[in-house]
Amino acid sequence: MNEKKREAILKIMSITAMFLCVYPITSIVRIFFFKEGRGFLDGLFYLAAIYGTFAAVTYIMRKDCTKKNAILAHLFLVIPILTSLVYFFYYGISSMIFGTFITAILCFLAIRSYFKKYHYLIDGVKIYVGIVMILLALTFSLYFEEFKYLKNQFYIFTFIYAFFVLIIKNQSNLDGIFSKRFDKASGIPKRMRSYNIRKILVFFLLIVVIYYFRDGLIVTLRTLGNLLTSVLKSLWNFIKIIMEKLYWLFDTEEINNSNSPEMGYGIIEGGGQNSILNTVFNVIFFLALAFAVYKISTLLIINEFIPFLKNAFKCIFQKIINLFQKVEYKEEKTYYYTDSIERVLPSDISKKSKEKKKMPDINKALRQVEKIQNPKEKIKHLYGFVLKYMYIKGMDIKKSYSTGEIYKKVREIEQLDKPFSEITSVYDRVKYGDKMPEINQVDETKSNTVKSINIIKKTK
Amino acid sequence: MEILALVIIFLIAIYIQGFLLNLFLFYKLEYSCDFSVDKATEGDNIFLEEIIYNKKLIPISWIKAEIYTSKWLEFAGKDAVIAQESRFVTSNFFLKSYQKTTRLWNVKCLKRGCFEIDKITLVGGDFLGAFSDSSAVIDVKTDLLVYPATIALEQYFKPASRFIGDAIVRRWINDDPFMFSGLREYVAGDALNRIHWKATANRGKLMVKKNDFTTNLRTAVILNIQSRDNEPDEVIDKEIIEFGIKVAATIFDKALKQGLPLSFSTNGNVVNGNEYPIITKESVGREHVNELLTILAKLKLKKVQDFEYFINDVSQNYSNTEVIILTSYLTEEICNTIRKIKSGKNTVSIMLLNAVERESLPGDLEVYIPY
Numbered sequence: 001m002n003e004k005k006r007e008a009i010l011k012i013m014s015i016t017a018m019f020l021c022v023y024p025i026t027s028i029v030r031i032f033f034f035k036e037g038r039g040f041l042d043g044l045f046y047l048a049a050i051y052g053t054f055a056a057v058t059y060i061m062r063k064d065c066t067k068k069n070a071i072l073a074h075l076f077l078v079i080p081i082l083t084s085l086v087y088f089f090y091y092g093i094s095s096m097i098f099g100t101f102i103t104a105i106l107c108f109l110a111i112r113s114y115f116k117k118y119h120y121l122i123d124g125v126k127i128y129v130g131i132v133m134i135l136l137a138l139t140f141s142l143y144f145e146e147f148k149y150l151k152n153q154f155y156i157f158t159f160i161y162a163f164f165v166l167i168i169k170n171q172s173n174l175d176g177i178f179s180k181r182f183d184k185a186s187g188i189p190k191r192m193r194s195y196n197i198r199k200i201l202v203f204f205l206l207i208v209v210i211y212y213f214r215d216g217l218i219v220t221l222r223t224l225g226n227l228l229t230s231v232l233k234s235l236w237n238f239i240k241i242i243m244e245k246l247y248w249l250f251d252t253e254e255i256n257n258s259n260s261p262e263m264g265y266g267i268i269e270g271g272g273q274n275s276i277l278n279t280v281f282n283v284i285f286f287l288a289l290a291f292a293v294y295k296i297s298t299l300l301i302i303n304e305f306i307p308f309l310k311n312a313f314k315c316i317f318q319k320i321i322n323l324f325q326k327v328e329y330k331e332e333k334t335y336y337y338t339d340s341i342e343r344v345l346p347s348d349i350s351k352k353s354k355e356k357k358k359m360p361d362i363n364k365a366l367r368q369v370e371k372i373q374n375p376k377e378k379i380k381h382l383y384g385f386v387l388k389y390m391y392i393k394g395m396d397i398k399k400s401y402s403t404g405e406i407y408k409k410v411r412e413i414e415q416l417d418k419p420f421s422e423i424t425s426v427y428d429r430v431k432y433g434d435k436m437p438e439i440n441q442v443d444e445t446k447s448n449t450v451k452s453i454n455i456i457k458k459t460k
Numbered sequence: 461m462e463i464l465a466l467v468i469i470f471l472i473a474i475y476i477q478g479f480l481l482n483l484f485l486f487y488k489l490e491y492s493c494d495f496s497v498d499k500a501t502e503g504d505n506i507f508l509e510e511i512i513y514n515k516k517l518i519p520i521s522w523i524k525a526e527i528y529t530s531k532w533l534e535f536a537g538k539d540a541v542i543a544q545e546s547r548f549v550t551s552n553f554f555l556k557s558y559q560k561t562t563r564l565w566n567v568k569c570l571k572r573g574c575f576e577i578d579k580i581t582l583v584g585g586d587f588l589g590a591f592s593d594s595s596a597v598i599d600v601k602t603d604l605l606v607y608p609a610t611i612a613l614e615q616y617f618k619p620a621s622r623f624i625g626d627a628i629v630r631r632w633i634n635d636d637p638f639m640f641s642g643l644r645e646y647v648a649g650d651a652l653n654r655i656h657w658k659a660t661a662n663r664g665k666l667m668v669k670k671n672d673f674t675t676n677l678r679t680a681v682i683l684n685i686q687s688r689d690n691e692p693d694e695v696i697d698k699e700i701i702e703f704g705i706k707v708a709a710t711i712f713d714k715a716l717k718q719g720l721p722l723s724f725s726t727n728g729n730v731v732n733g734n735e736y737p738i739i740t741k742e743s744v745g746r747e748h749v750n751e752l753l754t755i756l757a758k759l760k761l762k763k764v765q766d767f768e769y770f771i772n773d774v775s776q777n778y779s780n781t782e783v784i785i786l787t788s789y790l791t792e793e794i795c796n797t798i799r800k801i802k803s804g805k806n807t808v809s810i811m812l813l814n815a816v817e818r819e820s821l822p823g824d825l826e827v828y829i830p831y
Contacts, residue, residue, distance in 0.1 A: 024645055033813060044514050075509045135463055137468070138463055139463055142462060142463065158466070160469065162768050166588065169588045169589065169830055170521075170587050170588055170589075172589070173587070173588060173589030175520060176589065177522060177524070177585070177592075178522075178524070178550075178552055184787055188552060189552055189553065189554060191554075192522065192552070195521075195554050195556075195586060196521055196522070197553070199519065199521065203473070203477060203587065206473070207470060207473045210469055210473070211466060211469050242814055258524055283615065296659075303604070317517075334536075335537070335561050336535060336536050336537055336539070336565060336566060337535075337536075337565045337566065338563070338564045338565050338566075339561055339562070339564075340561070340562040340564075341559065341560075341561050342560050342565075343556070343558055343559055343560075344513065344515075344558055344559075344560045345636060353539065402497070402509055402562040403509075404494050404496055404509040404511070406496075420498070424496075425497060427494070428507055428564075429505075432507060432564045432566075433505060433566065442583070444689075
């Protein structure tokens with residue numbers, strides 16, 4: 001989509017959003033003052049007037065001032081406004097004045113938005129004013145009997161408004177980030193806008209779902225809260241018992257006797273009379289309890305339960321990821337750079353077989369290269385062959401690695417640096433620079449491939 | 461309550477998306493930036509490879525890497541911001557979960573030099589612009605050495621005097637200057653391209669081509685880094701000296717092809733070098749020439765000693781050598797020193813990098829002037 005179209009669509013969305021927050025409150029006012037309820041018909045006339053004005057301004061501002069454009073501009077401007085006026089006049093002069101006033105404001109804002117940035121109408125204070133207006137209308141529709149029939153309509157408006165605001169905010173955010181003088185370099189990557197819009201859509205749907213199931217959510221949150229409270233309570237009780245035991249352990253007989261002579265403090269009933277024995281028992285009990293707590297926490301919780309949970313979560317997570325896994329590899333070329341985009345899942349998710357493969361034959365590969373007519377393809381084939389050889393030899397070569405990454409790994413092997421760097425250099429030029437290799441370059445690559453394979457063969 | 465719930469849900473959702481995206485923005489995010497080669501030659505097209513890998517489930521709505529490098533590495537075209545000697549480019553990405561993007565920038569090496577990309581900062585944020593964050597400075601430390609380009613000497617220089625020029629032209633400007641005078645046994649240090657394979661096969665031992673005494677001279681290149689006499693430390697006419705560096709590189713290249721022993725001296729120094737002039741040892745072969753080219757690539761346009769003193773200091777170093785002096789001006793003192801060098805059984809050729817009046821040149825010296 002070109003920039004102009006995108007800007008126009010966003011402006012239309014912005015105007016619509018403005019209408020969505022203005023219209024509900026005007027409906028409330030109209031019903032309150034004129035006791036008229038005409039459903040969404042008013043809204044349609046307002047909308048027609050706004051879009052008509054916007055289209056008219058677009059035609060007027062066009063560089064080619066043809067008669068056709070002038071006529072279209074007049075038609076777009078006059079017809080909707082006149083029709084609206086006639087419609088409003090049908091309900092009386094006061095209704096017409098009110099309708100004209102609202103239409104005039106909306107048309108004025110539509111004209112302004114043409115000359116300003118698309119986020120002009122949904123920016124700064126205007127966004128808060130819009131939210132207050134729409135919430136006010138919603139409140140009226142919820143709590144006043146005479147407006148109740150508008151509730152669903154206003155809810156729909158609120159959600160559409162919210163969606164448009166999110167989209168415009170997102171897009172203006174991207175523009176703000178990447179359109180500054182010092183940040184314009186590579187521009188906004190081609191699919192960044194559409195990707196962001198998709199994510200905003202998902203985000204919005206998530207909010208709608210949460211709102212729809214808000215009661216269920218509240219119940220779940222309450223249950224969770226209760227669960228947490230009970231866990232905390234039991235923990236507190238447990239600590240309390242421990243503290244009491246500790247208190248008894250270090251308590252002196254005199255104080256205990258003076259406070260409550262009849263109480264026994266030992267674990268064993270009746271043992272409370274012998275303070276030394278009591279203390280010994282208490283110490284043993286405390287140590288046993290501490291040991292048990294330590295063992296349970298370390299062995300059971302830390303060593304068993306947490307890893308079990310971790311693995312279970314990981315397993316579920318990997319299964320979900322695998323479910324959505326797509327074999328994605330894309331190349332996007334711009335004038336300045338080439339992007340290779342791929343989805344690389346963690347290696348443990350990969351289900352690639354680890355069968356032992358037969359080492360490919362270099363002579364066979366060279367014969368195959370001879371059959372290839374296109375020099376570019378020859379280079380690609382040779383490079384691919386070296387990579388395949390290295391992979392089967394057990395080197396850490398992955399499909400997701402870039403040529404630079406592979407070269408860095410290869411550099412560690414003695415003597416392989418030079419021939420492989422030359423192969424990589426030619427390959428890069430062919431693949432990303434789109435250069436046609438010369439005959440001697442193909443020959444050199446062949447000889448470098450043979451050299452590389454011989455060196456790789458010798459490595460363990 | 462319903463309205464309140466609606467508002468709260470929206471606010472919490474917006475906050476949570478911003479908070480989560482920002483909290484995990486740089487978590488399990490890998491970034492690297494590297495040149496596709498370590499060494500290139502002026503005019504070469506190479507690649508700058510950026511790899512960014514989001515190793516987590518949470519996507520990244522936008523992220524940008526801010527790259528600062530030299531303006532002499534041309535990439536991102538008109539969209540790059542060039543200020544003085546630096547080029548600023550922002551590289552923008554968005555990343556889905558577990559997405560890896562490899563970006564290869566087409567880079568053209570405009571000038572010789574030693575270039576580096578040292579540090580990079582990543583800046584990212586959420587979908588709605590409510591939160592944004594920048595990473596700690598990432599050390600990428602990638603270097604690129606750009607050797608000076610070679611030129612066709614015959615297109616740039618002509619002898620100031622025809623009578624004395626022809627011989628030198630044949631030797632330095634034409635490609636095949638040697639007179640073949642016989643064969644001798646191979647000794648260590650002889651270039652491989654001088655081996656006479658037919659004779660080697662005939663006699664069963666390595667034989668090399670033997671040349672005339674005159675062509676068997678050793679070669680020394682002296683580069684005057686000053687563009688003008690009495691100039692401050694920094695070079696004024698940078699383009700002239702850059703041209704001289706290219707001429708030196710061309711001579712190195714020719715010497716390598718002809719297997720001549722070569723030495724290089726200059727009254728300048730390299731980037732991150734000391735404050736002494738450069739005087740290299742004489743040697744032969746690819747590695748030595750690469751070292752000399754590295755010196756040329758890293759050469760600062762700043763003198764460390766006045767050329768008059770410098771040439772006087774090094775004049776004693778040469779005997780039975782073909783000395784090629786690359787300078788943009790000549791003074792009486794310099795000419796006297798050159799005469800002294802010449803008197804020590806050396807052949808001296810002066811390649812003037814700057815156009816001068818032919819009449820002002822010394823008649824007894826072999827001078828080449830630019831067209």
